Amino acid sequence: MTSPDPQAVHTYLAALQQQICSALEDVDGEARFIEDPAEYPNRGVSWPRILEGGRHIEKAAVNFTHARGDRLPPAATARKPELAGRGFEAVSMSLIVHPRNPYAPTTHANLRFFVAAGGPEQKPIWWFGGGFDLTPYYGFDEDCVHWHQQAHDSVAPFGAQMYARFKDACDAYFFLPHRNEPRGVGGLFFEDFNALGFTRTFEMVQSVGDHFLPAYLPILGRRIETPYGARERDFQLYRRGRYVEFNLVYDRGTKYGLQSGRRIEAVLASMPPMVRWQYDHTPPPDSAEAALMTRYLTPRDWLSGG
Amino acid sequence: MTSPDPQAVHTYLAALQQQICSALEDVDGEARFIEDPAEYPNRGVSWPRILEGGRHIEKAAVNFTHARGDRLPPAATARKPELAGRGFEAVSMSLIVHPRNPYAPTTHANLRFFVAAGGPEQKPIWWFGGGFDLTPYYGFDEDCVHWHQQAHDSVAPFGAQMYARFKDACDAYFFLPHRNEPRGVGGLFFEDFNALGFTRTFEMVQSVGDHFLPAYLPILGRRIETPYGARERDFQLYRRGRYVEFNLVYDRGTKYGLQSGRRIEAVLASMPPMVRWQYDHTPPPDSAEAALMTRYLTPRDWLSGG
Numbered sequence: 111m112t113s114p115d116p117q118a119v120h121t122y123l124a125a126l127q128q129q130i131c132s133a134l135e136d137v138d139g140e141a142r143f144i145e146d147p148a149e150y151p152n153r154g155v156s157w158p159r160i161l162e163g164g165r166h167i168e169k170a171a172v173n174f175t176h177a178r179g180d181r182l183p184p185a186a187t188a189r190k191p192e193l194a195g196r197g198f199e200a201v202s203m204s205l206i207v208h209p210r211n212p213y214a215p216t217t218h219a220n221l222r223f224f225v226a227a228g229g230p231e232q233k234p235i236w237w238f239g240g241g242f243d244l245t246p247y248y249g250f251d252e253d254c255v256h257w258h259q260q261a262h263d264s265v266a267p268f269g270a271q272m273y274a275r276f277k278d279a280c281d282a283y284f285f286l287p288h289r290n291e292p293r294g295v296g297g298l299f300f301e302d303f304n305a306l307g308f309t310r311t312f313e314m315v316q317s318v319g320d321h322f323l324p325a326y327l328p329i330l331g332r333r334i335e336t337p338y339g340a341r342e343r344d345f346q347l348y349r350r351g352r353y354v355e356f357n358l359v360y361d362r363g364t365k366y367g368l369q370s371g372r373r374i375e376a377v378l379a380s381m382p383p384m385v386r387w388q389y390d391h392t393p394p395p396d397s398a399e400a401a402l403m404t405r406y407l408t409p410r411d412w413l414s415g416g
Numbered sequence: 417m418t419s420p421d422p423q424a425v426h427t428y429l430a431a432l433q434q435q436i437c438s439a440l441e442d443v444d445g446e447a448r449f450i451e452d453p454a455e456y457p458n459r460g461v462s463w464p465r466i467l468e469g470g471r472h473i474e475k476a477a478v479n480f481t482h483a484r485g486d487r488l489p490p491a492a493t494a495r496k497p498e499l500a501g502r503g504f505e506a507v508s509m510s511l512i513v514h515p516r517n518p519y520a521p522t523t524h525a526n527l528r529f530f531v532a533a534g535g536p537e538q539k540p541i542w543w544f545g546g547g548f549d550l551t552p553y554y555g556f557d558e559d560c561v562h563w564h565q566q567a568h569d570s571v572a573p574f575g576a577q578m579y580a581r582f583k584d585a586c587d588a589y590f591f592l593p594h595r596n597e598p599r600g601v602g603g604l605f606f607e608d609f610n611a612l613g614f615t616r617t618f619e620m621v622q623s624v625g626d627h628f629l630p631a632y633l634p635i636l637g638r639r640i641e642t643p644y645g646a647r648e649r650d651f652q653l654y655r656r657g658r659y660v661e662f663n664l665v666y667d668r669g670t671k672y673g674l675q676s677g678r679r680i681e682a683v684l685a686s687m688p689p690m691v692r693w694q695y696d697h698t699p700p701p702d703s704a705e706a707a708l709m710t711r712y713l714t715p716r717d718w719l720s721g722g
Contacts, residue, residue: 381693
């Protein structure tokens with residue numbers, strides 16, 4: 111049995127961050143990511159990269175962090191109080207992409223690894239978490255099918271039930287109770303996952319990471335040149351409000367970031383570049399905007415014909 | 417000693433809602449409030465009024481609610497668990513105004529009354545809460561002094577320490593810990609207040625309500641015609657993000673509304689019409705935008721020369 115290896119996870123996720131940033135710059139063709147690295151002696155590194163105001167990508171944030179410490183703070187271990195006070199490492203890559211074109215969906219992905227020292231005569235405690243999900247403003251069946259096919263293929267080699275389990279977890283997590291709405295069309299979500307042992311679980315996480323660009327780039331590529339006007343832009347900005355509501359009210363990573371005293375700009379780098387709210391917005395019946403709710407923001411099995 | 421009288425509070429706050437809406441329509445000169453009333457049998461009424469897309473007022477929401485019930489839900493009484501299960505009435509008027517001109521400040525006001533039936537051989541339990549506060553994007557000393565003078569004058573007849581006490585509470589409440597920033601330049605804030613007996617406390621609440629328009633309208637009037645360009649508009653939209661962050665992360669009324677299953681559109685009617693986020697926004701030194709932080713978003717005694 112292989113020991114959990116945070117440095118191997120670091121190497122993979124840092125390379126993935128680089129690969130994703132390069133690919134997004136290629137898609138945009140104009141804007142470049144800025145870097146805003148910070149190093150905390152004995153506590154780790156934070157490497158946010160931000161692209162704003164691009165031709166096709168209105169905002170993207172791709173963060174890498176590797177935190178370590180001698181003693182886990184109690185706030186970090188609410189669900190596992192027995193870990194408080196132990197040494198730990200946490201490695202994470204997370205991203206969000208807000209395209210400019212309303213026909214191109216927003217996406218979010220996150221992969222993270224946590225390991226805490228074992229107690230006396232105990233092995234280390236570790237797990238992976240993460241996944242990727244898609245939030246369209248205008249729905250296209252072919253995009254949803256492609257997205258979920260890639261999600262499926264990324265985890266299928268690791269267990270027959272993995273996709274269904276992680277898809278259901280994604281639908282459950284990215285949900286706004288106060289709106290009774292899913293945030294998007296889902297994808298994969300897993301937490302506290304170590305069921306396959308370190309080596310095989312890390313292979314699965316790498317497979318998920320490696321499938322992100324093949325899942326997102328074809329969708330982005332076929333939507334970013336679609337002509338649109340004020341109607342579509344208004345709807346996109348309105349729907350982005352749901353993203354803000356989810357991130358500030360429910361998202362565990364954001365809540366933890368707000369409470370932890372981490373760099374607030376890195377924590378809130380996921381916020382959309384421009385957003386609007388409107389009282390009681392109701393799209394015309396049978397419009398594409400209405401179909402977003404009725405056809406797309408409804409959990410659905412996209413791989414068996416919807 | 418006069419018994420608490422929710423119907424008298426209803427009459428006053430409903431009239432105040434009408435008066436404020438009329439005054440704001442007069443200022444705008446074009447847009448009108450829509451009404452979206454709802455009545456819940458045996459549970460009360462909700463009368464939101466919303467103005468959107470005005471010439472001077474980009475969005476205003478002025479809500480009146482009168483809720484009643486036979487048994488207080490436990491969630492409503494977290495701070496007073498002994499009240500769970502009792503009959504209650506809650507009357508509230510709350511408003512937010514987002515002017516279009518970046519030189520005109522956003523304002524928020526709220527007045528609310530709560531009464532629960534007493535236990536065996538107990539009198540009813542009641543209190544008032546509320547206040548008003550101001551959130552400029554560009555600071556002007558004369559606006560802050562006028563605002564705080566009106567705040568002071570509204571409560572000064574009711575006790576020498578009232579203004580200082582309610583001003584400090586306002587600064588403490590409208591604060592974003594994750595930014596280490598006040599939301600605005602403050603005003604008045606009080607909670608669970610019944611120290612003067614019902615009659616005199618209600619008089620104080622009416623005085624606060626009656627001072628809102630004299631506090632806000634002169635400021636609004638002298639700022640809404642100020643010429644501005646993309647720089648000021650960008651800064652206003654950026655700063656409105658702080659309003660969203662406060663309301664969704666910290667504001668007790670919003671949090672309660674999100675959890676309560678109340679009409680979500682009325683709960684979130686306070687959200688700004690248009691907002692933007694930008695990574696690590698830093699205004700030029702010595703600019704008016706920098707002065708917002710250094711001079712205005714710093715608790716200050718405006719009535720003794722700042």
